[in-house]
Structure formats: C-alpha cells, structure tokens
Amino acid sequence: MWRLMVLIVALCCGLIWIPQPACADLIALCYHDVTDNVVPDDDMSVSRDNLIAHFAWLREHGYRPVSIDDIFAARSGGQPLPEKAVLLTFDDGYRSFYQRVFPLLKAFNYPAVLALVGSWLETPTGEMVRYGESRVPRELFMSWPQLREVAESGLVEIASHSYDLHRGIIANPQGNELPAMTARAFDPAENSYESDGAYRERLREDFKRNRALLEDKLGLKPRVMVWPYGQYNRIAVDLAEEVGMSLTFSLASEGAGGKDPRVVGRDLVLGNPKAADFVWSLRNRSLHRNFPRRVLHVDLDYVFDEDPVQQEDNLGLLLERVLDLGVNTVYLQAFADPDGDGVADALYFPNRHLPMRADLFNRVAWQLRTRTGVTVYAWMPVLGFALDMPGHLVLARSGDGPDMPAPEAYRRLSPFSGAAARVVGEIYRDLAKHAAFAGLIFHDDAFLSDYEDANPAALEAYRQAGLPESFASIREEVGLLERWTEVKSQRLNGFIAALIEDVRVYRPEIKTARNIFARPVLEPAARHWFAQSLDGFMAQYDYPAIMAMPYMEEAENPDQWLKKLVEAVAAVPGALDQVVFELQSRDWRTGQPVDGSTLARQMELLQSAGVKHYGYYPDDFLNNRPEARLVRPQISSRTIPYRP
Known part of the structure; x- marks a missing residue:
C-alpha cells in the first residue's frame, strides 16, 4: 500500500x-x-x-x-x-x-x-x-x-x-x-x-x-x-x-x-x-504546474442507493467510466440534492449541522484517487444549505415591497451573516477532516443579484461603505453601482477565502475552482447582476470554472456562442491558462441529454480555439450519457502530448 x-x-x-x-x-x-x-x-x-x-x-x-x-x-x-x-x-x-x-x-x-x-x-x-x-x-x-x-x-x-x-x-x-x-x-x-x-x-x-x-x-x-x-x-x-x-x-x-x-x-x-x-x-x-485539465463533473446522488449492494455496483460503473474516458480530474458532489434545486438538503460526510444521507464521499473520492489516478475536487455549495436559519438568508429588495428571498433564485444564506459564516465554515472543516481530496470546486450559488442582499447584516455593511439604503438609487448612479458591486464581490470572495482556510487546516495543499456564470464574462454590465468578475476569480482561485452552457443561456447558435465566450476569455491576459470551460451534457429546458457527437464537436471547437482546460456536467455514467465512444477522443487526457 x-x-x-x-x-x-x-x-x-x-x-x-x-x-x-x-x-x-x-x-x-x-x-x-x-x-x-x-x-x-x-x-x-x-x-x-x-x-x-x-x-x-x-x-x-x-x-x-x-x-x-x-x-x-x-x-x-x-x-x-x-x-x-x-x-x-x-x-x-x-x-x-x-x-x-x-x-x-x-x-x-x-x-x-x-x-x-x-x-x-x-x-x-x-x-x-x-x-x-x-x-x-x-x-x-x-x-x-x-x-x-x-x-x-x-x-x-x-x-x-x-x-x-x-x-x-x-x-x-x-x-x-x-x-x-x-x-x-x-x-x-x-x-x-x-x-x-x-x-x-x-x-x-x-x-x-x-x-x-x-x-x-x-x-x-x-x-x-x-x-x-x-x-x-x-x-x-x-x-x-x-x-x-x-x-x-x-x-x-x-x-x-x-x-x-x-x-x-x-x-x-x-x-x-x-x-x-x-x-x-x-x-x-512548468509543464506540470499547469497540466491541461479534462474534467468530469459527477453527481454523487447517482452513486447513492439505499441498497448497499447496488450502491457498490454504481461505484464500480463510475470507476469504469472514468478509466474508459481517460479524464484526469473529477468534480465530485459532496452534498445531497435529490430534488435538484441546487440547495444541499443533506451531506455525504459526517458533520455537525445537516443530516448525513450516507457516509459516502470519502469512500468514492478515495476509490477514484487510488483506482483511477484522477485528481478529485469536492464540489460544494457556498451559501445554498437547507439550514434552519431564517434570519440569516439572502433577501431581495424590489420596489416598496417587503424584503424576501428571491423566488427565482437559490435559497441562500447571506454571506454578510457572521452566524452563517461560522456554520458553513464548520461544515467545510468537517468535510476536510473526514475525507481525502485534492481540491474544492465552489458551486454556482455564490452570487448576489442587483436586487440582493437586503439582509440586515448586508445593509449595515452598505451603510459603512457609504451607500444609500435604496437599491433603486444605487442602480441609477454608475459610481454607486460600481461601489455596491465591489462590496458584494469582496464579501463573497472573503466568505469563500475563509472556507478555504478552514479546509487547509486539514488539507493544506488543496487547489480551488469556482463556478462563474458566462454572462459576466460576455457582458461587462452583467457583473453587477451577479457580483462576479473573471479577473477577480483569476486572482483568488486556481481555476475559474466558466459555465459554458449555451442551451442554458438559450443561445440561438450554440457553436457561435461558445466561440464568442472563448474570445472574451482570451482577451484577458493569462485567462486561457486558468479557466476551465464546463460544457453541458443535458439540455435542462427539455430534460434531454445533449447528443454525444454534438458535445464532442464543442470540445473540439474549444481545443481549436486555444482552450486548455475543459469538461462537462453532468456525466450520467449509469446510462452511458454522453456516449463514451463519441466523447472519449476529445475528453481523454491520454491524447495530451506530455504527461505529468
């Protein structure tokens, strides 16, 4: 051993x-x-x-x-x-x-x-x-x-x-x-x-x-x-x-x-x-410091089964899939989200604050690491935990109505809440204590819209930054909007930086990745709608992971949309050395998988445009979706001409 x-x-x-x-x-x-x-x-x-x-x-x-x-x-x-x-x-x-x-x-x-x-x-x-x-x-x-x-x-x-x-x-x-x-x-x-x-x-x-x-x-x-x-x-x-x-x-x-x-x-x-x-x-x-990443983004919910025999069979299928495709990185879900709303209802590791659906993450992460040699990142929410903390939620403020959670967005804890920071930090420490993994991939729930956050703790932070209480007034003045976006971005990054330090107590050498929406990259004004920016992500995380998902963005011409996204990233010095492009293998509008040949063509498009790191979500290893024979030539790291 x-x-x-x-x-x-x-x-x-x-x-x-x-x-x-x-x-x-x-x-x-x-x-x-x-x-x-x-x-x-x-x-x-x-x-x-x-x-x-x-x-x-x-x-x-x-x-x-x-x-x-x-x-x-x-x-x-x-x-x-x-x-x-x-x-x-x-x-x-x-x-x-x-x-x-x-x-x-x-x-x-x-x-x-x-x-x-x-x-x-x-x-x-x-x-x-x-x-x-x-x-x-x-x-x-x-x-x-x-x-x-x-x-x-x-x-x-x-x-x-x-x-x-x-x-x-x-x-x-x-x-x-x-x-x-x-x-x-x-x-x-x-x-x-x-x-x-x-x-x-x-x-x-x-x-x-x-x-x-x-x-x-x-x-x-x-x-x-x-x-x-x-x-x-x-x-x-x-x-x-x-x-x-x-x-x-x-x-x-x-x-x-x-x-x-x-x-x-x-x-x-x-x-x-x-x-x-x-x-x-x-x-x-230098070749080893930035070796091209080929990523499968995997739902542990697909492995979990109440029947332990079936669960082991599911794990076996995942290991075979990873070996067959030849990827070198797996973003592995560490939280349970059976209803698919993006909020962690339970966790797959022992912890102090949420139910443990099964003590499964460490088992799967270790098997992936030792049986297939991949680098495993723990995929975790930042704010989206189903915790009973009603006074510590992100609140939206629109017009003269009451502040309330935005109905169209994730139910999230406020990053301005000290109590939320403490609880989430303890969850991350419990993860790092009980599992071996090489990196963290932060979920796409870490955003604040231009109607958020109206939590009292957030409002106090805005007052200290010299911002008015009226969100409408802030949005109407460019200087105030810029300052507001910066305050929220810094708070989100500070919240996540504390989580990284919590994990590094037990896993000092972890790498970090964080999901970023495509719109803040494509449209400069969109950073105000998400409190996200590519340059900020590049400064703080090893791998900004762009959600390069044209169907989710309802692009009329998916290939052209991807080309524009790559061009926007390439315009930022050094970005192609850091950014991971995450394609989508399912069209959530229809509930149907994206055809494997289409996904392979999109990967080839990314490669030809100079993209170094890419992968897709989700990988349905139980049903061979996308079909392995179609995507293997483009997703396999064995095709890269040098090895770490």
Whole structure:
C-alpha cells in the first residue's frame, strides 16, 4: 500500500518544485531504495548507476547540494542558499543507503537527509516488518551500528519519518485504508470516528516516541520530520514543531503547506530515470504546474442507493467510466440534492449541522484517487444549505415591497451573516477532516443579484461603505453601482477565502475552482447582476470554472456562442491558462441529454480555439450519457502530448 499511496500523490501532483521563503531556489529531491538491478515494475527504486549519473550531472552543471544546517541558517536570516541549491533526501532507511548511497555521498562530498521509521527499526533481526500491505525482512533496513556510522559522519541528517504512521488505517465504514498521519480512524465495532483529542494525542505520542528512540539509539534529537506518503496537515505540522521538528518535508505539490515556511515540497524521483530523463524533469516543471485539465463533473446522488449492494455496483460503473474516458480530474458532489434545486438538503460526510444521507464521499473520492489516478475536487455549495436559519438568508429588495428571498433564485444564506459564516465554515472543516481530496470546486450559488442582499447584516455593511439604503438609487448612479458591486464581490470572495482556510487546516495543499456564470464574462454590465468578475476569480482561485452552457443561456447558435465566450476569455491576459470551460451534457429546458457527437464537436471547437482546460456536467455514467465512444477522443487526457 505504501508504494501505491506515494505513487498516487505523484500522479495527482506531478513532479513540482516548491519555492519557499528563504529557500526560493531550493530543489529538494526524494529518493527511496537504490539497487544494482531495478525490476521493471519497481517505480520507487533507482539504480546505483543512474544515481551516480544524477550526482555527476548536478556537479557538472553547477548545482550545490546543501545541508539542513544551511536551510536553517537561510531561514533565520543568515547566509542565503546558493544559486542552484539542491537538497538530497532518502526515505525509509533502506540498507542500500549504507551500502550504495553513503559511499557516493562521501565520494562527492554531498550532504543528505535520511528519514527513519522507528517501528521498522525496532523490529528484531530475523523478523518481518509490516511494510504497507506486505511483510518484508527486517534486514531490508539499516542496522543501528550502520545508522550510528552515517549519523556521525557529518554528511547525513537523521530525520523522523514517524514511529508507526507509515501505514494505512481504516478511515470509513466501507473499510478503506487511508494514510494514518491525516486520516481519522474509524472503529467498525463502535461505528464511530476518532475524536479530535484522540487524533492529536495519537500523533503527539508517535512523534515523541520516535524522537526518544532516535535520541536513545543515536544520541541525537531529530530536527526534521519527513511526512509519510507526503501526507500532513497543519495540526501535524504544529505538533511536530512542538516536539522540536520545525522543518518538515512533503512530496511535491505546488504551494506546499499553503506557503507554510515549515513545509518544503520535494520532487519524487520515480521510474529509475536515466540522466536525460532526470534532466528533463528538472528543466520542465512548468509543464506540470499547469497540466491541461479534462474534467468530469459527477453527481454523487447517482452513486447513492439505499441498497448497499447496488450502491457498490454504481461505484464500480463510475470507476469504469472514468478509466474508459481517460479524464484526469473529477468534480465530485459532496452534498445531497435529490430534488435538484441546487440547495444541499443533506451531506455525504459526517458533520455537525445537516443530516448525513450516507457516509459516502470519502469512500468514492478515495476509490477514484487510488483506482483511477484522477485528481478529485469536492464540489460544494457556498451559501445554498437547507439550514434552519431564517434570519440569516439572502433577501431581495424590489420596489416598496417587503424584503424576501428571491423566488427565482437559490435559497441562500447571506454571506454578510457572521452566524452563517461560522456554520458553513464548520461544515467545510468537517468535510476536510473526514475525507481525502485534492481540491474544492465552489458551486454556482455564490452570487448576489442587483436586487440582493437586503439582509440586515448586508445593509449595515452598505451603510459603512457609504451607500444609500435604496437599491433603486444605487442602480441609477454608475459610481454607486460600481461601489455596491465591489462590496458584494469582496464579501463573497472573503466568505469563500475563509472556507478555504478552514479546509487547509486539514488539507493544506488543496487547489480551488469556482463556478462563474458566462454572462459576466460576455457582458461587462452583467457583473453587477451577479457580483462576479473573471479577473477577480483569476486572482483568488486556481481555476475559474466558466459555465459554458449555451442551451442554458438559450443561445440561438450554440457553436457561435461558445466561440464568442472563448474570445472574451482570451482577451484577458493569462485567462486561457486558468479557466476551465464546463460544457453541458443535458439540455435542462427539455430534460434531454445533449447528443454525444454534438458535445464532442464543442470540445473540439474549444481545443481549436486555444482552450486548455475543459469538461462537462453532468456525466450520467449509469446510462452511458454522453456516449463514451463519441466523447472519449476529445475528453481523454491520454491524447495530451506530455504527461505529468
């Protein structure tokens, strides 16, 4: 399992360099086992000959391997790291490090980091080590005398790789095993999850135990934590610092740690690369940072079934569909909306505020991630929750009538309400606590029309901004309308920014996407009708997701409408590198699916116009709609000429 988990991280994240404060030019490389002969299916090992070639190329091209002391000095304002700084790290403590790597480090005079798992090292000689889902001989790993020799050499920094968290634990009712560092343990006998306090104590005791072991056996206190599988959260980072490890290393992911200076990302060396491939990876990180997204937007309501056997069958069909189509991203519904009104009536994860229709999101997200290798985004409402909070709703004001929820729009909580922000934030924290996912896609309910919001909290915000109470007066004067739109846009973005921070407590490296209607992109005046703007979305989110849905917009000529939309996006500098175009695979006016050949033609139109990221909603995997054979050539990421 450990190899699978590490490989999935690599597939989802790519080999990406992470700039960090005071370490802006640092490239951190992550190696594992080093052998004389790498077997074909061993993606995690590197041959000694190829490692020598890597070291020689680094030396010949002016790269400077640095030590942990160098990094601490740079972080504290001392000598900055040299140009082309490289950190060499080796995970797990294989015996091959002593036999093959250590002599090379001495020959090249290169410092390195060696990350050790205490429970593996404490296994008696001649016994087997629990190694993911398998058992391997204790002799696969270094002995204590060998470890003392490398620790005393002055070249090798001994780091903690946890005492016993380099494994999976049962993390949902269906029995999936997720990384022990970040997952909440599920107890099938009690049908309950580990509490916040128990989770913290489990991590704290593990960190302390490995620290005490390494101090006892090697006479040193580790200053560095290397996260197993690259998985961590802010709770773990805080606890590591608490026990003396103020520098930690993940696997590669852009924006590691949400720019937390205590977390440095590393490039995972996979596939035993020869020198040419190694050099290509170092020189082409930009390809991985913005790899084209091919997206399926999936309703989890289609997977859910009261019959657990049928539900598993539905999940199987979804996994087969994703593999067949070859997409690399899934926007997966995390809320239940059986009546299709866009408001979350229940949720698919344990939470404090709404019914849980089924504890299903974590199961499906993890199966998608491990079985198909896709990047999973949790699709969530921002304001549209069926909560009993009548005093905290978005209210519309038109004419002299009473303020009331707009009958034609989603029933939404007001983003100006502090109580709403607290409750929704807790829902998002519960999601992040109980599920593993790589991103968030915010639903299209995050808008305010030019008749909204008249909630008392919103009215007070307008007064503080110097706006009159009359919405009609605001709409009649351009300057006031601009200011009003800005106040509402900033409030929506601030509300969502707080949700992102709530999630990053548990999922620090998530990407973000947010649905934006097409009209604010096509018609400048429309941003006043939605409190949305493309440039604002580009500044705050990794991927603005435009609802490129011509039938929903009642376009007379759908293809021409799409061309105009692409032209409008292309006119914004850099937008085609960020924007995801979401096509519609169902015509909601008629309730009928859009023909697969039509959808494929629209995708081809987007590609030919220079669009990089696109997908469609919804995918009816139960009924093969759209028909896979028709859309596969255009939606599959396998057709992209380079891979992350």
